Amino acid sequence: MDFFTPEIVRQFASGIRMTVLLFAVAWTLSFSLALVLVVLRATEVRPVVWFVDAFVAFHRNVPLLVHVLFWYFAMPEVLPETIRFWLYDHGAEFTLAAIALGLGSSAYVSEDIRSGLRAIPQTQFEAARALGCNFIQTMRFIIVPQALRISLPPLVSRALLLFKNTSVAMAIGVAELTYQAREIETETFRTFIVFGTATLLYLVGTFLIMGLGAWLEGRSRPGGKAAHRA
Numbered sequence: 001m002d003f004f005t006p007e008i009v010r011q012f013a014s015g016i017r018m019t020v021l022l023f024a025v026a027w028t029l030s031f032s033l034a035l036v037l038v039v040l041r042a043t044e045v046r047p048v049v050w051f052v053d054a055f056v057a058f059h060r061n062v063p064l065l066v067h068v069l070f071w072y073f074a075m076p077e078v079l080p081e082t083i084r085f086w087l088y089d090h091g092a093e094f095t096l097a098a099i100a101l102g103l104g105s106s107a108y109v110s111e112d113i114r115s116g117l118r119a120i121p122q123t124q125f126e127a128a129r130a131l132g133c134n135f136i137q138t139m140r141f142i143i144v145p146q147a148l149r150i151s152l153p154p155l156v157s158r159a160l161l162l163f164k165n166t167s168v169a170m171a172i173g174v175a176e177l178t179y180q181a182r183e184i185e186t187e188t189f190r191t192f193i194v195f196g197t198a199t200l201l202y203l204v205g206t207f208l209i210m211g212l213g214a215w216l217e218g219r220s221r222p223g224g225k226a227a228h229r230a
Contacts, residue, residue, distance in 0.1 A: 020205070028102075030105035037106065068097055076092070112154040113148065115150075116150035119147075120143055153213075155213075156217075
């Protein structure tokens with residue numbers, strides 16, 4: 001088709017590349033922080049639990065777009081002027097969008113993992129203590145791996161949602177897929193084909209995440225590795 005010139009293909013490719021990179025960074029931050037929140041809550045130390053509850057409630061009850069705008073426009077204002085200008089000159093849009101998306105998603109991911117944690121019998125904790133494991137060892141080697149396996153389906157759904165929510169970053173000028181689609185539409189006025197292409201690219205991305213999730217679920221089931229080899 002005459003629409004897909006090398007320049008337009010390059011713009012779409014750049015957009016999907018930025019979307020995937022933003023998703024990868026935000027998901028890594030989200031998942032890592034969620035694990036920390038789950039472990040902190042499991043300590044049952046009241047001030048720590050209150051802090052985690054407040055963190056989760058704050059990020060679950062404020063719109064994601066507001067988080068992104070807050071991190072981009074408000075947070076740099078508390079930094080020294082030289083650091084603020086350095087950030088704005090070195091891709092602050094991407095970095096701050098990834099932080100906002102990661103923090104916002106971590107609240108939900110931590111609750112998903114916490115649900116998996118609740119499904120683990122108390123006898124697992126008692127058995128770990130009987131074996132001489134301390135709290136960190138118990139969580140790291142016994143409890144958290146099981147909780148992750150149980151909570152894998154909601155975690156995949158959360159990853160899908162985060163992948164789609166990367167489009168919010170266009171509000172602060174991150175040149176991800178939706179941003180590039182809007183730029184192309186402004187230049188060509190071919191609204192249907194532009195956003196139709198963007199839709200298909202998002203579908204491909206979500207199907208890949210779903211496929212990876214299904215593969216991980218198969219591998220995590222008892223006997224899954226053997227079945228996979230067979």
